[in-house]
Amino acid sequence: MEAAAGSSPRREGAVAVHSLHRFVFTVPDVDVAAAFYADLGLDVRRQGRRLDLCTFGFDHRWGSVYEAPGPKRLQYVSFGAYADDYDRITARVRALGVAGDTPHPLADEDGTWFADPEGTPVQLVVSRKVSPAEKSVPVARPPVVGQGAAPSRSKAGSVRPRRLSHILLFSSDVPRSARFYADTLGLRLSDYSGEIIAFMHGAHASDHHMIAFAKSDGPGLHHSSWDVASIDEVGLGMQHMMDRGHAQGWGVGRHVLGSNYFRYIRDPWGSFAEYSHDIDFIPATVDWPARDHPPEDSFYVWGPPVPDDFIINHETARRPT
Numbered sequence: 001m002e003a004a005a006g007s008s009p010r011r012e013g014a015v016a017v018h019s020l021h022r023f024v025f026t027v028p029d030v031d032v033a034a035a036f037y038a039d040l041g042l043d044v045r046r047q048g049r050r051l052d053l054c055t056f057g058f059d060h061r062w063g064s065v066y067e068a069p070g071p072k073r074l075q076y077v078s079f080g081a082y083a084d085d086y087d088r089i090t091a092r093v094r095a096l097g098v099a100g101d102t103p104h105p106l107a108d109e110d111g112t113w114f115a116d117p118e119g120t121p122v123q124l125v126v127s128r129k130v131s132p133a134e135k136s137v138p139v140a141r142p143p144v145v146g147q148g149a150a151p152s153r154s155k156a157g158s159v160r161p162r163r164l165s166h167i168l169l170f171s172s173d174v175p176r177s178a179r180f181y182a183d184t185l186g187l188r189l190s191d192y193s194g195e196i197i198a199f200m201h202g203a204h205a206s207d208h209h210m211i212a213f214a215k216s217d218g219p220g221l222h223h224s225s226w227d228v229a230s231i232d233e234v235g236l237g238m239q240h241m242m243d244r245g246h247a248q249g250w251g252v253g254r255h256v257l258g259s260n261y262f263r264y265i266r267d268p269w270g271s272f273a274e275y276s277h278d279i280d281f282i283p284a285t286v287d288w289p290a291r292d293h294p295p296e297d298s299f300y301v302w303g304p305p306v307p308d309d310f311i312i313n314h315e316t317a318r319r320p321t
């Protein structure tokens, strides 16, 4: 499904990125990553020493994974802008005095580089818009009458996510991170809970969040979230991953902020991949009111209790001092 390809909505007067272009991280064994993301239903491709995370039917490299000793570690995050926004965003970044001239050692595209307040490298590139231009539509199934609608379990199959929806990063100072990404890239605050979590969307139409920040003691990648076509696929994906040995996680449930149905799968490094369905969409014509929500009333509408290990930042927990 690639309904958004070629569609380039713009918010009048906004100089801002349009998409989360890519996230890049390292793991101690790239074969383990290849097996996990293939089980998740991604189109996993090898390019030499690089592992690319793609989705079937959507020609884009959402993530790349490299092998490096030590714990899993977020390396850099790349954002895409329209060509006529790129120079103006770059000028804004330089005016703020945060731009660096040195590309990340794992960089494979030209772009502007800078570091966020947590020290995470950020890249700006000119790219096609890959965030949605309109609300993602659930796959409609015609009603079944007079016979059973559910497949037998052996024929239920697995799930293929349609696209990356967002990533959630840890931050030692969530309001500072949110301000920084707004001031540099023009991301807009969607909703937040005090200093605990903040969700940000693209000015030129995107999901309720393409990136979010959660309180921790330092940087890290908490989860990547992958859009699936139905609530049934959230459950099917959960079951398939359980059958493949990935039983730990959280959900199925429904978030309040973003409204999406979710199942988080614990990955081999203690962080998570999320199946997400029906996340809120913010068009380029809507000024979303950024509201502060009490965490106890805004984390999830329904679902099982949150596992104790859900918000551990393994990247800082094992970071050498």
Ligand SMILES: [Fe+2]
Residues within 6 Å of the ligand: 166, 168, 223, 225, 274
């Ligand atoms: Fe998420």
